[in-house]
Amino acid sequence: MCSTSTTAIAPRAVASAIVYSKNGDPSSVLSAVSFPDLPPPAPRTANVRFLLSPINPADINVIEGVYPSRPSPSTDLSSDASAVFVAGNEGVAEVLSVGDGITHLKEKDWVVMTKPQMGTWMSSRNVRIEDVLKVDSSGLSAAQAATLTVNSPTAYNMLHDFVQLKEGDWVVQNGANSAVGQAVIQIAASKGVRTINFIRDRDNVESLKSHLKALGATHDVKLGLNCVGGKTTTLMARLLGENAHLVSYGAMSKDPLSLPTSLFIFKNLTCHGFWQTRWYDQKTLDERLQMMQTLTEHEILVIESWESDLDATGKVCTAIARLASGKYGKKVLLKIEETW
């Protein structure tokens, strides 16, 4: 666990994973475990090594047990008979070796996960061929590839699925320093769409209100993107023009949406939710491939191969605590190195 030592203080052997055996506060339930080298891959599977694995807000919720998606247990990582879960939903991995019956993947290829909650906070693992998707590594950094399945797609799809935006249009969002928020800014900018961005702790409410009023007077804002909830979102919704759409993809404040009914009736506001997991459920592999583009700012958190499991656990927990304070502004990408 994050705060106490449960493993011997020794360099990690070969391969590692960040796991938990029961839901709860990540700082109490997470631990790093080491495991032996992977056996050669079975037919139609591949052994892959993760290059970078994002720590997303939803990953925390999965560990806490308050998220609808749940991982399957990985019994082979447990020292006793009890099941453990490998944390992490998103990441880019390099193919180490492929089993029989695989022709379209080879060593050194990059893959992202197509099955949700596979467990990506680990150095290497075996995957079924149908659970990964090859990405073209030539035009992408590892950081870009690592956020290709959750953050950037969420930004991209929210900008495309609800309103037909054209050059010069305005979008307003809160949580603008989140990975999704930053992707929104970048993707919008690439289309000539302008963004009004709110981040936590800015201004006092009165100054924000008059700022918004001035903006609302000059811009007809058709799309609002919300990952916060509570009063900030109410203010943001009031800024929207006639027939606008408010899309919620998170609730970082844990406060519910509070919206005046008059916005719905007299300004014809429509409110939606967006969940990338549902998007994947409803789309084809081709549509998924077509959508892979964009970029996020990032920080790479390296777990060195010579670090002990205890040190590795501490590093991850520190990063999570920093993210939990909500002011970090960067996407943290885990890079768990192996001894090989």
Added chain:
Amino acid sequence: MCSTSTTAIAPRAVASAIVYSKNGDPSSVLSAVSFPDLPPPAPRTANVRFLLSPINPADINVIEGVYPSRPSPSTDLSSDASAVFVAGNEGVAEVLSVGDGITHLKEKDWVVMTKPQMGTWMSSRNVRIEDVLKVDSSGLSAAQAATLTVNSPTAYNMLHDFVQLKEGDWVVQNGANSAVGQAVIQIAASKGVRTINFIRDRDNVESLKSHLKALGATHDVKLGLNCVGGKTTTLMARLLGENAHLVSYGAMSKDPLSLPTSLFIFKNLTCHGFWQTRWYDQKTLDERLQMMQTLTEHEILVIESWESDLDATGKVCTAIARLASGKYGKKVLLKIEETW
């Protein structure tokens, strides 16, 4: 005004209207005024006598000055130079006489108003031919015709515009004893669609919750209709199934909508507003005609021709106070009789 005498206590002469000269609490600003017989209608106008005119919640909001739609002043009804406004937006009237250039309307025909906020709480008036629509009186009671433009259409369109409902489907609504709510029940029943209906003061919240839970377990509710806001609506939204739509058309509690973000993200809830005025703006006359069907329960409030303006004022104010208490459950239709 409702509470004080401002006119002589005498039978009303010829024709009357319920008017106000400034916005405010209806009980303070409304008064009945009498006016002389109408002159013969000018070309392309008609003189009509109102048979029944509903008192809708939105009418109260217009009088209070908190509604986006505003009536034009009727200077000819004022005893001095100041402008007065005739209250009322909906109603059915009988044609008394038509001016030159009118071929498709004749004496005794029934008409409803197509222009919003024309002022319908009066016994008779002159109307422009383009501001009224003839309705076939043969199959309709006056009460049905009187609610053809606001209440029943709101119910009808909310049941048709957001979700494709089929026989056996479930709809949940609050404010079920309102005129719209009752029309919802009737229109839904006529299509074999079943309704779960909430009215104010029912049960305590805990018993309501378990009731809802039981219902939610057995029915996949795809459409929620809300005219209340606040906690009731939150409970109702939680009852909705996956991919459901919550449509708000009123806010009787004056509390905002408070909705957990998770409903939007994980259950794909979509929230809309409905405003019949916008619907009319966007539709053709043919579409309007096609939509005219349905029925509401009603009570007819007769203002007798021999009653004084003071008595008439008192009657209207009493009805409004009763409606304001929110437990009346019936649509009140004004019938202002004339001396002729």
